[in-house]
Amino acid sequence: MTWDSLCAYVLALVVAPLLTGIINRVKAMFAGRHGQPLLQAYFDLAKLLRKGAVYSGTTTWVFRTGPVAGLAAVLVALAFVPLGKVPALVSFNGDFLLVAYLFGVMRFVTVMAALDTGSSFEGMGASREVQFSALAEPAWFMGLVTVIYVSGEWSLSPALAGVSSGVWGPAGSAMVLVGLAWLGVFLTENSRIPVDDPNTHLELTMIHEVMVLDHGGPDFAFILYGAILKLWTLGAFLVSLVTPYRTGMVLLDLGYGLAGMLILAMVVGIIESIMARLRLVRVPHLLLTATAFALLALFLVMR
Numbered sequence: 001m002t003w004d005s006l007c008a009y010v011l012a013l014v015v016a017p018l019l020t021g022i023i024n025r026v027k028a029m030f031a032g033r034h035g036q037p038l039l040q041a042y043f044d045l046a047k048l049l050r051k052g053a054v055y056s057g058t059t060t061w062v063f064r065t066g067p068v069a070g071l072a073a074v075l076v077a078l079a080f081v082p083l084g085k086v087p088a089l090v091s092f093n094g095d096f097l098l099v100a101y102l103f104g105v106m107r108f109v110t111v112m113a114a115l116d117t118g119s120s121f122e123g124m125g126a127s128r129e130v131q132f133s134a135l136a137e138p139a140w141f142m143g144l145v146t147v148i149y150v151s152g153e154w155s156l157s158p159a160l161a162g163v164s165s166g167v168w169g170p171a172g173s174a175m176v177l178v179g180l181a182w183l184g185v186f187l188t189e190n191s192r193i194p195v196d197d198p199n200t201h202l203e204l205t206m207i208h209e210v211m212v213l214d215h216g217g218p219d220f221a222f223i224l225y226g227a228i229l230k231l232w233t234l235g236a237f238l239v240s241l242v243t244p245y246r247t248g249m250v251l252l253d254l255g256y257g258l259a260g261m262l263i264l265a266m267v268v269g270i271i272e273s274i275m276a277r278l279r280l281v282r283v284p285h286l287l288l289t290a291t292a293f294a295l296l297a298l299f300l301v302m303r
Helices: 003-030 040-050 061-078 095-116 120-151 156-161 172-189 217-242 250-274 280-302
Strands: none
Touching: 003 040, 003 061, 003 217, 003 250, 040 217, 061 095, 061 217, 095 120, 095 156, 095 217, 120 156, 120 172, 120 280, 156 217, 172 217, 172 280, 217 250
16 A cells, blocks of 8 residues: 555545536536536535435335445445556455455345335336346456456556556557447446436436435435445546556646546536437447457457
C-alpha cells in the first residue's frame, strides 16, 4: 500500500456520487433543461440516512442484511481496482478473481433481499438482473484475459498499468475492442441506457430498480451508495485501459485518473441522451456482441 493508492481509494469514496450528478446534468443539457444540482446524490444520501427504516412483516434477516453486505462487498472490491495508472490499495496475483466474486456477492445478496419480500414483481426484476449479468460476465472476463496476456501480469494493478503507449501501438485494435466490450458491460452492470433506465417508472421495463422498491431510509442509502461505487469501480477499468501514461507524480496521476472518470460520466450522459432503451429481448444481443468483441481481441493478441 502506498500513499497514492490510499489517496485514490479515499478519492473514490468521496467523489463517486458526483458521477451521477454529471450524467444527469449532461442529459438535462441535451434536453434543454437546467437539471438537478451536481451534488444531488450527496443530498439524497444525507436525507435517506436521517430517515428511519420500515420493514414488512414478511421479510426476514436476509432482507436487512442485503444492503449492508452489498455495500461491504463493493467497498472491498474497490480496494483492488486501480485508478488510471495509480496502483490499487491492495494487489496480489489472481486478485481479479476475487473482484469478480465480490461483485457476485453484491448481486447475490441484493437478489436474495428482493426474493425475501415474497413479491413476484421484485422476483421478476431479480430474474432479469441475474440473466443479464450472466451474459455480461464472459465479455468482462475475455477482455481481462486479453489485458493480462498483453501485459504478462496476473494482478489488476500491474496488468492495467502494463497497457501503456507501447502496447497501444501494436495491439491498438485489440484494446479498442476490449474497450467497447467493457463499455457494454459497464452500461449493463450499472443499469444504464440502452439496457435499463435508472429513472424509469414503467413497471414492465424495470430491472435493478424493481429489486429495491421495498427498501427505505438508511438501507436504501446503502444500496444507492453501493451502486455509485460499483459505477466508479467498473468505470475505473475503462479509464485505466485508455490512460497509457503515468507521470510518477501523485497529484498529477490522481488528477489524470479523476479527469478520466469525469469524462466517462459525460460519455454516459451523451449515450443516454442520443440512444433509446433497447427492448428486453434485444439486450442479450448487445451482450453477446460485447463478448464477441472481447473474444476477437484475444485472438488478435494471441495470433
